[in-house]
Amino acid sequence: MPNADSSQLDVLIIGAGIAGLAAATALRHHNVTILEQSRLKEEVGAAIHLGPNAAKIAMEWGLDLNNLNSPETQWYHELGHDGRTHFKIPIFARKEFGAPWLLNHRVDLHNELRRLATTEDGPGKPAVIRTASRVAEVQDAETGKVTLADGEVLSADVIVAADGIHSIGRTAVLGQKLVANRSGHSAYRALIPRERLLENPRALAILDGDEKGMGLTTFMGSDRRLVAYPCRKGTLLNIVAIVPDSEAESSTEEWQVLGDPEKLLDSFKDFCEDAKFILRAAPGCNLWQLREQDPLPTWTKGRVILIGDAAHAMLPHQGQGGGQAIEDAEALGVVFPPSTPSSAVPERLELAQKLRYERATRIQSYSREKALGPKPGEKVVNAQEHAHYNFGYAGARDWAAKQNIELPASA
Structure with a gap:
């Protein structure tokens, strides 16, 4: 059952990847439990960008650059297949956008977000990570119930589906299983x-x-x-x-x-x-x-919201997949300030979607267009042409003000 104590919400997050750990960090002022199907020995993968839009948010959470050991992007160099330079442009991320453009080993970024979500030293309380806890289905989106593979049923005020491109939560929200294109x-x-x-x-x-x-x-x-x-x-x-x-x-x-x-x-x-x-x-x-995936008709139903790849899986050509997940997480922290009543959860999830949908969908489209560069005879296009839109984001509160979106009084 939803939490009767309106001072803190019970939050279940499905998935302990970058999106899930970011959401857990943003929501530390509530009671957060992350359900992760693996034993979380180590995140797999290679490297991942974190543009200044996302780096700024994570640094406000307490991201420690010394733990990441991540180079900062100072230039972008594009060459043809023949090795001849198309262009080489300087990048002034800190000067223009107020934060670095980080080139991270995925494991290092994952470990640092995990630290932010679970450290005893952070604001609020540490998130609890339950490993080997595979969610078999979201049993009831309206009342906030999930069923684990072993049959255990868990309830929460908020369910954040951060479970990637094969999302179980997305099936519950849409009423059908979706296969990415x-x-x-x-x-x-x-x-x-x-x-x-x-x-x-x-x-x-x-x-x-x-x-x-x-x-x-x-x-x-x-x-x-x-x-x-x-x-x-x-x-x-x-x-x-x-x-x-x-x-x-x-x-x-x-x-x-x-x-x-x-x-x-x-x-x-x-x-x-x-x-x-x-x-x-x-x-x-x-x-x-x-x-x-094409833009979804909705990311939310009842007490469930999709974030990250579950909501807006995109091609990697803008380097914004992880960054958009972090932006989603930050928006959840804004719409669920301390003392949010459980009764307000469905409308607050719709507000989170309103804050995030247009921007994430546009970056999906940027990632798709001219994805592999010019065809023969076409003009070479600067791959950084969308940088100001991608990187100039200053968080959900600033976005709400610019879009005339009203936030909760306590946000």
Whole structure:
């Protein structure tokens, strides 16, 4: 049953990924329990951007940059498949947007968000993480009940479905199971230790940066691209190599499917020697089918709300998947201030959706448009053309003021 004590809400969060841990951090002034199906030994994956829009929010929560060891993006360099520069532009994230653009090892970011959600030293109270607790279904969205795989039924005032692209919560909200759309492309991912790049000074410079600092590099083809950037204090080069699905028959939407390094190299056989050197330097690779979903008709029903990929799965071309999840979480903290009555939960969830829907949907569309760069004969488009919209976000309160959205009096 919902919490009779209106001073604090009982919150269940489905999923302990980036979205779930961010939501737990934003809602520490309530009673938060995270239900995670794995045993949470370690988050999987490679590296992940955190643009200044999300870094600013996380730093306000207490994000410790020393724990992340994440390089800051100081420039963006785009080259053609032949290695000739299209453009190299400086990035002044701290000056323009008030926070850094961080290039994180996913495990480091996950661990730091977990610390923020569960530390005894933070505001409110630590979130409780229940591992090996797979949610089988959201039994009743209106009353706030979930059923675990072992049959246990849990109730809460608020259920936050942060359970990704295969969301159980989304099925409850929409009344049907949704399968994300294939984009037509797959991505190879790998982390390359610095010592494997020493024989090629130009490749090594992509990791080490220049006198202005570190940044992102992209080799662009008409239907494929290789993205490379440093993480973990520049000891690792993260690469994402995007290819047509026709050249990646074994790919699935699962994150950790092993890729074939020879097929990866063959997909880039027409690229310059520097790009091919980087690909050969990878000690191994994973293959991931890129999927997205069209905007949902709603993210909320009763006491349930979808956030992150469950609400707005997007392609990686704007580097905003994790950032939008953090923005979703921050908005929940705003619409559920201390002393929110349980009776107000459904309308507050609708308010959270109102705060977030237009912006997240627009960034979904940015991630889709011109996803793989110019076709033959087209003008080269600056990949950072949406940077001011993406990065200029200053939180839900500022957004509400600009959009004339009324917030709760105590928010």
